[in-house]
Amino acid sequence: MRIFDISRKLVNGMPVWPGDTAFQYEVSWPMEESGSVNVGRLELSTHTGTHVDAPFHFDNGGKRIYELDLNLYIGPARVIDLPPEIESIGVKELKDIDLDGVTRVLFRTLAWKNGTVFPEKIPHIEPELAPYLAKKGIRLIGLDVPSVDPIDSKELPAHHSLNANGIHILESLILDEIAPGEYELIALPLPLVDGDGSPVRAILRQW
Numbered sequence: 046m047r048i049f050d051i052s053r054k055l056v057n058g059m060p061v062w063p064g065d066t067a068f069q070y071e072v073s074w075p076m077e078e079s080g081s082v083n084v085g086r087l088e089l090s091t092h093t094g095t096h097v098d099a100p101f102h103f104d105n106g107g108k109r110i111y112e113l114d115l116n117l118y119i120g121p122a123r124v125i126d127l128p129p130e131i132e133s134i135g136v137k138e139l140k141d142i143d144l145d146g147v148t149r150v151l152f153r154t155l156a157w158k159n160g161t162v163f164p165e166k167i168p169h170i171e172p173e174l175a176p177y178l179a180k181k182g183i184r185l186i187g188l189d190v191p192s193v194d195p196i197d198s199k200e201l202p203a204h205h206s207l208n209a210n211g212i213h214i215l216e217s218l219i220l221d222e223i224a225p226g227e228y229e230l231i232a233l234p235l236p237l238v239d240g241d242g243s244p245v246r247a248i249l250r251q252w
């Protein structure tokens with residue numbers, strides 16, 4: 046079985062959402078001091094690199110990370126190629142694609158071209174797409190950009206619409222090397238009891 050790692054590397058200096066906590070890893074207790082082991086310490090935002098959003102991220106009454114059903118994050122997923130330089134992702138982009146039986150879709154936009162800097166402009170999900178996907182039975186969408194809404198959006202209409210339609214969100218995947226098709230997705234969030242989001246190690250498997 047082949048495994049494709051679709052996660053962004055967590056490394057000091059990596060791009061983060063404008064104004065958010067910089068990612069920092071350090072060996073805070075080195076072997077020379079502890080006498081036996083190296084022990085690291087992390088400082089990071091819950092929206093660092095490849096991550097899932099909990100509804101609490103954009104809704105004070107929404108579910109926290111630990112309350113999310115792990116079945117969402119393990120199972121069959123369809124990778125869909127979108128046209129280059131696409132402005133937004135709506136029903137018209139998907140109407141000719143048969144989504145019957147698909148519960149997880151990953152959109153490959155390739156819009157985040159330079160992974161060392163945070164993108165200024167990204168294709169976003171049109172809020173009207175959420176009820177369409179929900180009707181098809183989709184429970185999770187993933188993208189290779191850091192948000193389902195425009196970067197400068199404060200209202201977050203796509204986040205809200207997806208949540209209202211029972212669709213969960215996986216952001217900042219790396220899908221450059223992934224051919225469109227059927228895979229098994231595994232992208233489990235950490236058991237952050239009160240979390241609004243969580244980094245994940247996202248992989249695709251294919252027989």
Ligand SMILES: N[C@@H](CC(=O)c1ccccc1NC=O)C(=O)O
Binds near residue numbers: 193
């Ligand atoms: N909605 C984005 C993140 C986001 O909006 C954000 C992340 C960190 C710090 C501030 C943020 N938004 C501020 O308006 C996401 O879901 O990852």
Ligand SMILES: [Zn+2]
Binds near residue numbers: 098191242
């Ligand atoms: Zn997020």
Ligand SMILES: [Zn+2]
Binds near residue numbers: 193216
């Ligand atoms: Zn988000």
